[in-house]
Amino acid sequence: MISVGTSLCQTEVDESMVLHQPAHSEVVVEVERLLMAYGRRVIQREVSFRVRRGKIFVIMGGSGSGKSTLLRHLIGLQRPLAGHVRYGATDYWASPPEVQARLRRRFGVLFQSSALFSAMSLFENVALPLRLYARLPEPELRQLVRHKLALVGLQGFEDYDPSALSGGMRKRAGLARAMALDPEILFLDEPSAGLDPISSRRLDDLVLRLRDETGASVVIVSHELPSLFALGDDGIFLDAECRRPIAQGSPRELLEHCRHPTVQAFLRREPAERHG
């Protein structure tokens, strides 16, 4: 039951707020009872969810709820205090470094700031993963890089420095680099941050197209409502005050069926006290 008042935190996620995906989809990422902290400050606890093949999973929540921190735990940048992150049957954090390195090659990451290497041109940024792992002859590599940049609408910009690009173009270039090795899983950290609505919509359409064309599973951290509703097949809602997830399901399903006032306030973009 949800109590409306000062305490909206529960010990367990209310089953009515867990809108399950059909069981026939293969699970590509499984997170089990993750505990995340910085020093003694707990960010989130009891985080559990599954990402299924070909689906777009959105991590939602207000500012400071630990969305990006959760992403860092998934992509191997931060070790959890407890819990498991499994790719298939392999527990990432229980594996030796060489296994972790192999697992990381299966996913691509678009960072919030794009994280393009400033000393390299766009071409070299996208080519770097291919040079590291693909062992392609140079002419084929050049063709592939141009193809990746064309996929994101940046053909002709191969020789540009990242500093010469707009924010939206840098995001698309970052996405091209994330897609360089045709990853099975794509992680996007606040892809629409800093973008105007048109650029944000274009990026959403691009993500959908890449998912449909490559079959990649996508995990997106976002609090941009239009993107969440446009992209999310499934998701989890992290609460900063309770420091644990309070709902699971796609944004549209949560909006229609979830009774938690914090979730409703977030998805309707209205202050919480207007919902009883």
Added chain:
Amino acid sequence: MIAERAPSRLDGAAGQDPDAPPSWALRAEPGGARLELSGAWTLGSALPSAAEVAARWRAQGGGVLIPELVAVTRWDGVLLAFLLALAQTVRAGGGTFDERGLPDALRRVLRPPEPAQAHPPPRPPRGLRRVGEWALARLTSFNAALELLGEVVLAFFRLLRGQARLYADDVWQVFSASSAHALPIVAIVNLLVGAILAFIGSVQLLQFGAGMYVADGVAIAMVREMAAVITAVVLAGRTGAAFAAQLATMQGNEEIDALRVLGVSPAEFLVLPRVLALTLMTPLLYLYACALGILGGLLVGSGMLELSAASYLDRTIGALNTHNFVLGASKSLVFGALVALSGCHYGLRAGRNAAAVGQAATTAVVTSIVGVIAVDALFAVCANALGV
């Protein structure tokens, strides 16, 4: 900043002098008092004291205080500041500040704050705990520096086996920044140091009729000590700081995270080229610094001693031997590695904001300079023990 209000929008303000000084009157009412405000409450006005108003309210028995803009002609943020201070004093004294008669813009700001939803930030440690946490932080940093050194050594062995992942353009840029671009400043500084040594030596030694030994002194001092140390200090401030700032900026842009996710070791991709560049280039710069330092000494010394350049150089060559150069070059090799490692270490450990970039550069420079002097002292002890 609250926008000014036109007099016609406020009750009682019409017909008032728009520049009348701010004033107030406290009118007693059942259960409290009404505070009637008039005049222009703007920047530049001589404002009444909120403390004085609060004292008068308390003297009248306290209770509810109801502010009202009865004849305020203009107001801006100073009225807000006055009312905020008054509201805090009234509430702290157990009274009620009833802002309902005020305009919306003021009322929203003066409303009592909601209980804090966010968790308060941790308080900074004090006393012994602060000392302890400082010591632990230094130990952690030292441990991380040792780890980085180990990773760089392993990456170097991978390089020798042809398995290291380096970006050729970046390597070339680092090498040229650490060598050719540093030539002018190394030349100027060491030329001046040689000249200063010759000047001081001449002044002192001429008193004892030993002016001819100035050339010897300058040569030995430059080759054994000054060229290596001064060059390392210059590189710490120039190149070491640049390394720290570059890597700290990359840290803030998540470029380091992106490298890690790609499976690329930052120690191999970023640190190794920089350490190699400075380790290999610093001894060359040292030799260049020796030449410039001796030249500086020659320009000053030969003039003060009335020696020909040929005689000065003859004494210089006679004073030097291979041991001096080997010692100086060995020091400069170690100094170069130290400066590069220090810059890279603090750059990689920097925070993700603009201030952290500056802090990383500053810390790298200070640590490098202190490290250079400490290592130089160690070399002096070892050289003395070996009789070099």
